[in-house]
Amino acid sequence: MAISLLWRDPRHYQILSLSLLLAAGVAWLGFDVPYACIGVIGGTALLTQYAFTRWLRLPSFDPKSALITALSLCILLRGNSPYILALAACIAIASKFLLRVHGKHVFNPANLAIATFVFFHQAWISPAQWGSAAWCAFLFACLGGLVTSRAKRADVALVFLACYIGLLFARAFWLGDPLAIPLKQMRSGALLLFAFFMISDPKTTPDSRTGRVLFAALVAVFAFMLQYGLYIPQGLIYALALLAPLTILIDRLLPGRKYVWGNHSKGEAV
Amino acid sequence: MKHAFYTAAFLATLIAAPQADAFCGFYVAKADAKLFNKASKVVVAHDEDKTVVTMASDYEGDPKEFAVVIPVPTIITKEQVHITDNALVDHVDAYSAPRLVEYYDEDPCRPQVMYEMKAMGGMAMPQSAAMDSASRSAALGVKIEAQYTVGEYDIVILSATQSGGLETWLKESGYKIPDGASAVLGSYIKQDMKFFVAKVNLKEQEKLGASFLRPIQVAYESPKFMLPIRLGTVNANGPQELFIYMLTRKGRVETTNYRTVEIPTGMDVPLFTKSEFGDFYKAMFDTQVKKNDMRTVFVEYAWNMGWCDPCAADPIPSDKLLELGTFWIGEQQQGSTPMMKPGAMVRRFNPGYRPQDVFITRLHVRYDRAHFPEDLMFEETSNTQNFQGRYVLHHPWTGEASCQAGNEYHAGLPARFSKEAQNLATLTGWDMETIHEKMESNGQSFNPSEIGKPLKWYQQMWQNKQQ
Numbered sequence: 001m002a003i004s005l006l007w008r009d010p011r012h013y014q015i016l017s018l019s020l021l022l023a024a025g026v027a028w029l030g031f032d033v034p035y036a037c038i039g040v041i042g043g044t045a046l047l048t049q050y051a052f053t054r055w056l057r058l059p060s061f062d063p064k065s066a067l068i069t070a071l072s073l074c075i076l077l078r079g080n081s082p083y084i085l086a087l088a089a090c091i092a093i094a095s096k097f098l099l100r101v102h103g104k105h106v107f108n109p110a111n112l113a114i115a116t117f118v119f120f121h122q123a124w125i126s127p128a129q130w131g132s133a134a135w136c137a138f139l140f141a142c143l144g145g146l147v148t149s150r151a152k153r154a155d156v157a158l159v160f161l162a163c164y165i166g167l168l169f170a171r172a173f174w175l176g177d178p179l180a181i182p183l184k185q186m187r188s189g190a191l192l193l194f195a196f197f198m199i200s201d202p203k204t205t206p207d208s209r210t211g212r213v214l215f216a217a218l219v220a221v222f223a224f225m226l227q228y229g230l231y232i233p234q235g236l237i238y239a240l241a242l243l244a245p246l247t248i249l250i251d252r253l254l255p256g257r258k259y260v261w262g263n264h265s266k267g268e269a270v
Numbered sequence: 271m272k273h274a275f276y277t278a279a280f281l282a283t284l285i286a287a288p289q290a291d292a293f294c295g296f297y298v299a300k301a302d303a304k305l306f307n308k309a310s311k312v313v314v315a316h317d318e319d320k321t322v323v324t325m326a327s328d329y330e331g332d333p334k335e336f337a338v339v340i341p342v343p344t345i346i347t348k349e350q351v352h353i354t355d356n357a358l359v360d361h362v363d364a365y366s367a368p369r370l371v372e373y374y375d376e377d378p379c380r381p382q383v384m385y386e387m388k389a390m391g392g393m394a395m396p397q398s399a400a401m402d403s404a405s406r407s408a409a410l411g412v413k414i415e416a417q418y419t420v421g422e423y424d425i426v427i428l429s430a431t432q433s434g435g436l437e438t439w440l441k442e443s444g445y446k447i448p449d450g451a452s453a454v455l456g457s458y459i460k461q462d463m464k465f466f467v468a469k470v471n472l473k474e475q476e477k478l479g480a481s482f483l484r485p486i487q488v489a490y491e492s493p494k495f496m497l498p499i500r501l502g503t504v505n506a507n508g509p510q511e512l513f514i515y516m517l518t519r520k521g522r523v524e525t526t527n528y529r530t531v532e533i534p535t536g537m538d539v540p541l542f543t544k545s546e547f548g549d550f551y552k553a554m555f556d557t558q559v560k561k562n563d564m565r566t567v568f569v570e571y572a573w574n575m576g577w578c579d580p581c582a583a584d585p586i587p588s589d590k591l592l593e594l595g596t597f598w599i600g601e602q603q604q605g606s607t608p609m610m611k612p613g614a615m616v617r618r619f620n621p622g623y624r625p626q627d628v629f630i631t632r633l634h635v636r637y638d639r640a641h642f643p644e645d646l647m648f649e650e651t652s653n654t655q656n657f658q659g660r661y662v663l664h665h666p667w668t669g670e671a672s673c674q675a676g677n678e679y680h681a682g683l684p685a686r687f688s689k690e691a692q693n694l695a696t697l698t699g700w701d702m703e704t705i706h707e708k709m710e711s712n713g714q715s716f717n718p719s720e721i722g723k724p725l726k727w728y729q730q731m732w733q734n735k736q737q
Contacts, residue, residue: 080653124652130529180643184643233649
């Protein structure tokens with residue numbers, strides 16, 4: 001009973017799995033993430049969340065989303081100085097409160113911060129840092145997330161992956177490349193992390209299922225074009241950041257019920 | 271959206287070496303001369319969408335037999351091709367090579383100055399190669415976009431509409447194309463790549479009087495920041511070795527489709543490693559490749575090119591960097607007063623030092639078709655953290671030390687030697703017993719009664735010499 005209550009809010013599972021992924025990355029894959037950086041990013045994210053909670057007089061301080069954003073940043077973003085990373089965490093969380101339309105924040109916080117800092121060359125991401133050996137373990141962690149979140153917004157992740165991987169295979173088929181190439185391209189930890197923890201963020205995806213499917217497919221096609229047409233290695237991150245505002249339009253055209261964390265509708269967490 | 275603009279490199283096939291197959295492209299030899307290249311070197315200067323690739327070949331066979339076919343992202347005109355000296359590439363290689371450093375313990379009974387010395391250089395590599403061609407054409411869907419001679423090379427730039435036609439054209443022109451190359455050529459054609467085909471012009475080579483082939487440099491603009499390695503794996507005879515020296519403006523370069531990891535560094539190793547550093551490094555690299563299932567690209571060096579510490583070779587002067595393609599320093603390369611840091615024995619600064627201007631990332635990859643099915647795709651990051659493959663020797667104090675501190679010092683040595691032996695065994699996979707034997711015979715005794723005894727004069731004399 002206690003466990004099912006715990007898993008009712010999918011963020012608990014996300015925090016657990018992201019923490020494990022971060023620990024595995026540092027312990028086995030040699031991620032260059034000093035403990036101080038984890039502390040700085042986590043601390044800044046929570047402080048920013050707290051400051052906005054007080055400032056906007058929200059009913060309660062909810063650290064969960066801020067922790068998820070901080071963990072995503074720790075796993076993905078690298079910088080020359082902890083101050084840059086702290087600033088990224090601050091901007092990420094602040095964007096949730098400042099960039100809102102119709103009660104929803106427009107951008108996935110971690111995605112916005114990463115796209116901004118990478119674009120301005122203040123930080124970088126290492127898309128290949130997971131290699132392909134850790135991929136299976138990674139996949140299990142992500143799929144586990146789907147199960148525990150009862151597939152509430154799994155449609156986004158699955159449609160995105162299906163479209164993106166489909167395009168990888170179509171490209172290989174068109175080029176006459178061996179299957180080893182798209183198989184290798186799809187076995188990317190960064191792709192899974194993006195699909196299960198970033199684009200599928202229920203707070204920044206369209207409310208209706210049709211809208212979500214449309215959105216996921218658009219992001220997949222755009223990301224693929226950036227990556228393989230314009231040779232931009234961070235195509236996934238840019239595609240989501242650039243298309244995120246479309247959710248406003250999609251929600252208007254295809255309205256649906258707004259998502260609430262943990263399925264309880266009192267005092268909405270931000 | 272700057273990361274967008276990356277270059278593609280067409281890397282090269284240019285390299286041919288007597289014992290391995292061409293690396294990024296395939297060797298196209300006229301006779302049956304097998305072109306091997308176990309190790310190829312490529313310097314890539316890159317900023318925004320501009321790239322200059324310098325391909326050094328280790329080909330040592332008959333120049334008549336040398337030919338390279340390299341996929342390139344754009345048509346390359348004569349002005350975009352330059353021939354440079356092997357010495358330049360060798361300098362970059364030596365400068366960025368993994369290094370061994372040594373320290374001497376001070377007299378434990380009397381505080382003293384510590385010396386630091388550098389030792390070691392890098393991987394040696396060879397030279398160039400040649401080729402051969404002819405022209406036939408349109409019926410095969412092959413178009414000669416440009417044709418010219420630069421230095422000792424005859425160069426043809428081809429575009430093609432279908433791989434079969436290109437393959438036939440190359441074969442009819444006398445190139446030996448390996449089986450299986452057609453599919454790869456087809457893939458490059460659809461990706462709108464052109465083909466840079468070079469062979470040696472024997473007359474020109476004779477005029478130059480050079481007995482070896484010099485590196486070819488190609489400059490181009492393209493958002494593709496990659497090196498095509500697929501052609502080179504088609505007919506490869508076992509894994510190939512590639513060193514890439516990335517010269518960039520902002521910071522380190524990483525591969526975006528393969529894991530990039532730093533080579534282990536900073537360990538203390540036994541003193542006898544000094545006489546077999548080459549073997550040590552090769553064994554260590556083998557071990558790392560196996561450990562990572564041959565699926566990673568290794569960083570061996572990442573440093574601002576204004577200086578080094580310790581230096582495996584002098585920093586490269588600005589004019590030479592410019593020749594290597596770092597076009598962005600063009601306007602500032604006049605100054606040439608060496609800046610030496612006072613008191614530093616081995617740290618050197620570049621003449622005309624400008625720390626922010628050129629950053630080198632030395633990448634080392636061992637690859638074959640099974641583990642590296644895709645071309646290498648790169649990304650320039652803003653990571654300016656310095657890194658070097660560096661291994662450390664600590665010479666124990668060998669003079670008199672008859673005081674309490676001296677006794678403690680001697681008592682601590684066996685544990686320190688054991689740690690060094692353990693490091694070496696872990697890094698290289700070498701047998702621990704052999705390591706111990708070599709250490710014993712090199713003055714690093716694990717026997718307490720031997721410790722603290724000065725080395726005999728003949729032991730000192732031959733201590734670091736190769737057996």
